[in-house]
Amino acid sequence: MTKRDTTREWELVFKERGEEIDVDELTKLLDEYTVEFPPEHVIQSTIENCIVHVPKYASESSKLKQMFHTLSLQVEYVSKWFWLFSLLLFVSGYVATVFNSISPYKTVLVLSPMPFILGVLEILRSTDSGMAEMELASKMSLPQIMMARFVLIGSYNVVLNAIISFGLYWTFGIDLWKVLLFWVVPFTWISSIMLFLASRFRGRRLVPIAVSVWGALVIGILSNPKTLPYLLSLNDTLFVLFGVVGFALLWMQSIQLRNRAERGIFVEIAD
Incomplete structure (x- = not known):
C-alpha cells in the first residue's frame, strides 16, 4: 500500500465514521506506516549542530548584569511624573518637618508607602491601556515587565525613605534605628496589600481607594x-517582627502576582 493509498483510506474512514472510529482499526491503519530509524552518524551530526546553540550556564555576575540591564530598560518606560512627584513629595515632607516643627516620625510614617502606591498606579495605567504589551513585546514578556517595574519603583521607594531618614537624623539627632523601623513596617505591609490587590484587579480606581484608605488610617492614628508616644514606646523587637512578616508577605505577593500574570488571570474593573 502506497502512502497516497493510505491517505485516501484515512480520508474515507474519517468521512464515513468520524469520531466513532474504533481504536483497533486506527492501530491497524497506523501499522501500515514504517518509520526508518536514522543512521548513527546522522544522529551524532544533529547533536553536534544543536550543541552550538545551547546557551551556556550563566554566572552570578552575568545574571546580576542582566538584572540591572532589565531594570535600566524600564526607567524610560515609567512616566516622568512618577519620579518627579515622588521626589517632590519627600522634599516637601522634609521641608515641612524642618520649618513647621512636625514630628519626624509622623513624616516618615505618612510618606513611607506613597511612592509605591503611585508606582502601582503607573504600572496599572500602562497595563490597562495595553501599552505594556506593546512597549517591550519584542524584548520581554508581560510578567517580566510588571515584575521589573515593581522592583524598580520599590527600590526607588526604599532609596527615598533611606535618604529622608538620614536627613532627619542629621537634622534633629533622632534615633536612626527607630525612624528606619517606622518606615519599614508601613512600607512592607502597604506594598504587600497593593500587590495583593494588583494581582486581582487592573482598574485605575484601585490606587485612589488605596490612598484614601491609607490617608484615613494615618489621620485616625495621628489625630490621637x-x-x-505609644508607638515610640513599643519595643524595637516588635517592630522588627512586623517588618520581617511584612517582607515575607511582600515576597509571597510578588510571586503570586507573577504567577497570575503568567496565566493571564486578572479581574477587570471598569474605569
Missing part, C-alpha cells in the same frame, strides 16, 4: 495625641 497618645498614639505616637
Whole structure:
C-alpha cells in the first residue's frame, strides 16, 4: 500500500465514521506506516549542530548584569511624573518637618508607602491601556515587565525613605534605628496589600481607594495625641517582627502576582 493509498483510506474512514472510529482499526491503519530509524552518524551530526546553540550556564555576575540591564530598560518606560512627584513629595515632607516643627516620625510614617502606591498606579495605567504589551513585546514578556517595574519603583521607594531618614537624623539627632523601623513596617505591609490587590484587579480606581484608605488610617492614628508616644514606646523587637512578616508577605505577593500574570488571570474593573 502506497502512502497516497493510505491517505485516501484515512480520508474515507474519517468521512464515513468520524469520531466513532474504533481504536483497533486506527492501530491497524497506523501499522501500515514504517518509520526508518536514522543512521548513527546522522544522529551524532544533529547533536553536534544543536550543541552550538545551547546557551551556556550563566554566572552570578552575568545574571546580576542582566538584572540591572532589565531594570535600566524600564526607567524610560515609567512616566516622568512618577519620579518627579515622588521626589517632590519627600522634599516637601522634609521641608515641612524642618520649618513647621512636625514630628519626624509622623513624616516618615505618612510618606513611607506613597511612592509605591503611585508606582502601582503607573504600572496599572500602562497595563490597562495595553501599552505594556506593546512597549517591550519584542524584548520581554508581560510578567517580566510588571515584575521589573515593581522592583524598580520599590527600590526607588526604599532609596527615598533611606535618604529622608538620614536627613532627619542629621537634622534633629533622632534615633536612626527607630525612624528606619517606622518606615519599614508601613512600607512592607502597604506594598504587600497593593500587590495583593494588583494581582486581582487592573482598574485605575484601585490606587485612589488605596490612598484614601491609607490617608484615613494615618489621620485616625495621628489625630490621637497618645498614639505616637505609644508607638515610640513599643519595643524595637516588635517592630522588627512586623517588618520581617511584612517582607515575607511582600515576597509571597510578588510571586503570586507573577504567577497570575503568567496565566493571564486578572479581574477587570471598569474605569
